[in-house]
Amino acid sequence: MTGFHTERICGSAKATLDTDMDLQQLNDHFGIPNVLSFDEHAGLMRAVITSPAASATIYLQGAHLAHWQPTGERPVLFMSRKSDFLPGKPIRGGVPIAFPWFATDSKEDRFQGKPGPSHGFARIQDWTLSFAALSGDDLHLTFTLGPTELSREMGFDRFRLAFELVIGPSLTMRLAVANDSETPLQFEEALHTYFAVGDVHEVSITGLEPTGYVDKTDNFRFKPAANVPLRLTGFTDRVYPNTTATCAIHDEHFKRTITVEKQNSNTTVVFNPWRELPDMGPDEWHEMVCVETVNAGSGIVTLAPKATHVMQAHVSLSKPQEKRG
Numbered sequence: 001m002t003g004f005h006t007e008r009i010c011g012s013a014k015a016t017l018d019t020d021m022d023l024q025q026l027n028d029h030f031g032i033p034n035v036l037s038f039d040e041h042a043g044l045m046r047a048v049i050t051s052p053a054a055s056a057t058i059y060l061q062g063a064h065l066a067h068w069q070p071t072g073e074r075p076v077l078f079m080s081r082k083s084d085f086l087p088g089k090p091i092r093g094g095v096p097i098a099f100p101w102f103a104t105d106s107k108e109d110r111f112q113g114k115p116g117p118s119h120g121f122a123r124i125q126d127w128t129l130s131f132a133a134l135s136g137d138d139l140h141l142t143f144t145l146g147p148t149e150l151s152r153e154m155g156f157d158r159f160r161l162a163f164e165l166v167i168g169p170s171l172t173m174r175l176a177v178a179n180d181s182e183t184p185l186q187f188e189e190a191l192h193t194y195f196a197v198g199d200v201h202e203v204s205i206t207g208l209e210p211t212g213y214v215d216k217t218d219n220f221r222f223k224p225a226a227n228v229p230l231r232l233t234g235f236t237d238r239v240y241p242n243t244t245a246t247c248a249i250h251d252e253h254f255k256r257t258i259t260v261e262k263q264n265s266n267t268t269v270v271f272n273p274w275r276e277l278p279d280m281g282p283d284e285w286h287e288m289v290c291v292e293t294v295n296a297g298s299g300i301v302t303l304a305p306k307a308t309h310v311m312q313a314h315v316s317l318s319k320p321q322e323k324r325g
């Protein structure tokens, strides 16, 4: 069984849960008959959920939600059929967690004289499952990540992350960042959500009409608010700063609306590569759009010593005629 070990962090002893539970231990400790079990896919451990309300899959690497499908619905998250599933490699699809920077690292020499990996280290590290419980139809899971050898090499050694998921007919994702140090912690973060759509050409996104954006496909130029719902017509990589708005993805092909409500996130990113990627098949970009819950760029977070910041995204489904009030 798992035990506690003590770790000395800058003079103070802290009890931390062993992070190296094997499959048997995960199943013994957290398994819930007919609802939650653990297996291995391509050498990566994952939680497999089949509750009456939904099915879902979460890899311990990155605490990466790779699949969520409410009962009777199509999958809500896009997962690339060509994704890598390898230790230390990002997974293409689902909900990668970006931390402590978003996209390209701005520090050119952070890691062994090079910039750190795209979207930071959190999505390529093994997280620890620390809580699993069923409450009514909802499965609650919490994954945690503290400083690792890799994070320390990149200069991050006094933080803790918790990723809490509530998986049911809707999905709540909460990312908590605690600053354990005596100095402010600056970080960017994202729940980089890949949504499954019937055909991206038949999608409109509402919520961002009044917000100007940084167009990463046009030399990071700032473009004014469009004042109309967003329809994607080509390579799209937009950072909308200063928006806490709820976004709705209206999918004419699948005849459903996906709604993303967020808290403590002041940035929304919309992304579709409009082409094949090395880890995404030739036509798969038709089937996805990223609407990401983010704090980045001008919205970078500066967290006071000993403080905690919690960012949340709540995802729900509705039929087009069920207009939200």
Ligand SMILES: O=P(O)(O)OC[C@H]1O[C@H](O)[C@H](O)[C@@H](O)[C@@H]1O
Residues within 6 Å of the ligand: 090, 103, 118, 119, 192, 216, 237, 238, 269, 270, 271, 290
């Ligand atoms: O390929 P990745 O590192 O997973 O990043 C995928 C994409 O993530 C975000 O949406 C960024 O805005 C993009 O610039 C980036 O290309």
